[in-house]
Amino acid sequence: MPGSPSTPRHRPALRASYLLVGVLVSATGGLGNALISANLPQIQGALGLTPVEGTWLPAAYVMTNVSSNLILFKCRQQFGIRRYAECSLLAYIAITILYLMIRSYEMAILVRAVAGFAAAPMSVLGFFYVLQAFPKAKLGKGLCVALGLSQVWTPVAWLISPALLDLGEWQTLYLFEFGLALCSLAACVTLKLPPGIRIASFERLDFLTFALMAPAFALVGAVLAQGRTQWWTEQPWMAFALIAALGLFIVAFMIEHHRRNPLVKTRWLGTADTLRFAIGALTMRLLLSEQSYAATGLLRTLGMGPDQLQLFYAVMLAGLLLGMTVSAVTFGPKTMPVQFVGAILLIIIGSLIDNDATSDTRPQTMMVSQLLLAIASGLFIGPLLLTGVMKALSKGADHIVTFSVLFAVTQSIGGLAGPALYGTFEQVRQHEYSAQITANLDPGDPVVAQRLAQQGQVYAAQITDPVRRQAQGVGLLAQTATREAHVRAFNDVFTLNAIVATIFLLWSLYRVAVTTRAARKTTQPAAGTSASASSATV
Known part of the structure; x- marks a missing residue:
């Protein structure tokens, strides 16, 4: 297919090399957002962010990443897989350098948004490199391996994050990602993908469609990311965002529906x-x-x-x-x-x-x-x-x-x-x-009173005033009730x-x-026709 590398026969050692490069490139594209999500509380604390502000960091990544394939597929077809690979890696390295220069929350949001767009070609490159490790007869199995690799980086991020954070602050995560990107560039330049077919694929209306659909997907992603944090019915901007997204989708649909080559x-x-x-x-x-x-x-x-x-x-x-x-x-x-x-x-x-x-x-x-x-x-x-x-x-x-x-x-x-x-x-x-748990917490109940006294004894060494100690005990009991409510809700x-x-x-x-059933109905008439033809021949 245009935009994809060819699949020539490779020596076993070369196939193994393609597999290793594919794993490296896939890790480069997949670990970025996974590291942010796994360490979001630490990043929020370091930047002094509220939960609403912190939620925008992973949301900005998805808002741009979801629509990137709309235009990047034709980039591969137009410019070829090798140029696409090298330009994508250089862009990703440039974004990673920006990570290391972050000094403000606004800059962090911008970098996450650009990284979401830059990560899409990295995932595709890793996919193609892994497929080169499999012969044509086993491309289906290679497909399962390549797609499975794209999912493993979230648990990997959780596994390596504590060790990375022990080396320094949260910028260490970006330094690690920068190193991965440099290694991927060196590997891809050394071991290039086989050449593929190039065609002139872009049309002017493609850019108009992308300009309409990209912000529409971004608006939907923003609402889904912030709806639970800011609450759905409390923020009018969410309704306006969904209305704007619907309008953009309708206009893009009408344009694409009536194009000769949509x-x-x-x-x-x-x-x-x-x-x-x-x-x-x-x-x-x-x-x-x-x-x-x-x-x-x-x-x-x-x-x-x-x-x-x-x-x-x-x-x-x-x-x-x-x-x-x-x-x-x-x-x-x-x-x-x-x-x-x-x-x-x-x-x-x-x-x-x-x-x-x-x-x-x-x-x-x-x-x-x-x-x-x-x-x-x-x-x-x-x-x-x-x-x-x-x-x-x-x-x-x-x-x-x-x-x-x-x-x-x-x-x-x-x-x-x-x-x-x-x-x-x-x-x-x-x-x-x-509400159900706290409604049954009557201080006059002997069991509740005993529990309050036990909770208050936690502060006996720090607070000598019995009234204040009782108040602290009530607070601890309320925290316990909230925790139990959360556990039941998760169940x-x-x-x-x-x-x-x-x-x-x-x-x-x-x-x-x-x-x-449909396959059997299709097979039975075909078998009947073959039998009739054989009888007529005899």
């Missing part, structure tokens, strides 16, 4: 198969938010920091690698539905294991459930992407741009929508549970995730049954 195939997007794919991809990303938001959020609520979560994320990383390996080894047209359904089953089991958490829950308590969810995360992505690619290619190679945008939107927006929806649900349930999130996954499983099984 950038986005609007008619294909409206087909039943494409809509079902988008729903499935979005739902899977939503379900996997149980791991990134709910499990981690519960442990953070219970006081677990990065040091206590090391083994937790090591198990998660092992699960991702195991799921990726199983997906690659068993990959095939007949096994793809089984892999997808198996991933949903693992999500259901993991969510049900987690929904009885207590205040005594620790990372070791959730190892089994998170291992299952990590395996599911590594298992589903390959079959999902290949299914969408085959549907797009069946309509023509020019549909790949539309599919790339659709897949990126479902994964990026789904990654924001999951924490936004589940976080909103958790806050609502937490307030309800907190409800786990249960909700299991319910949504069960509904999605039933829908997936129904679609598999419909597809299998």
Whole structure:
């Protein structure tokens, strides 16, 4: 395909070299935002940011990253994969240098936004380098490995962050990323991708469509990122942002719908198969938010920091690698539905294991459930992407741009929508549970009075005034009640995730049954026609 490298036959040693470079480039593109998300509390403290201000840092990255494939795909087609690779790496290094020069919050937001756009080509480059390590007959397995690698960097970021922070302040994270980018540039210049086909692909209206859709996606991303923090109904700007995004999407849709060579195939997007794919991809990303938001959020609520979560994320990383390996080894047209359904089953089991958490829950308590969810995360992505690619290619190679945008939107927006929806649900349930718990805290109750006295004794050495000591005891009891309310609310999130996954499983099984029946009906007439032809010949 234009914009992609060719796939010549390589020696085994060269294939191994391509794989190593692919892992390095993938790490360079994937660790940036993961390091920010994993260490956001420390960065907020260092810059003196409020929770609302801190949320903008990872949000700015996603706001620009989600629409980048809309224009970068044609850049590869127009200028070639080698020039694309080197220019992308130089741009990424320039952005990383800006990281090291940050002195203000506004500059940090700008750098995160530019980094989101610059990281997209890095992910694609890592993908292409990994594919070069596999022969043509095993490109499907290479696809599973390349896509699985793109997911492992979040747990890796959690694993290496404490050691990096021990070397200095949060700027050490950017220094490490800068070193990775330099190593990637050296590796890509030394070991170049094979040349591919170049075509003149840009049209003037492509830039107009991008100018309309990029801010629209950014506005939606901003609302999803800030909705839970600033609360949905309290900030009028969210309504105006969604209205503006809808208007931009409508104008872009009308332009693309009536173009002779549209950038986005609007008619294909409206087909039943494409809509079902988008729903499935979005739902899977939503379900996997149980791991990134709910499990981690519960442990953070219970006081677990990065040091206590090391083994937790090591198990998660092992699960991702195991799921990726199983997906690659068993990959095939007949096994793809089984892999997808198996991933949903693992999500259901993991969510049900987690929904009885207590205040005594620790990372070791959730190892089994998170291992299952990590395996599911590594298992589903390959079959999902290949299914969408085959549907797009069946309509023509020019549909790949539309599919790339659709897949990126479902994964990026789904990654924001999951924490936004589940976080909103958790806050609502937490307030309800907190009201129920505090309503039953009668100071005249002997049990409550004894607990207040015990809480007050914590401050006996520092506070001699019994009234003030009693007040401090009441405060500690209120904190305990709030913590218990959060734990119950997170249990409800786990249960909700299991319910949504069960509904999605039933829908997936129904679609598999419909597809299998349609395939049999298509095969039977063909077999009957062949038999009739044989009889006539005899």
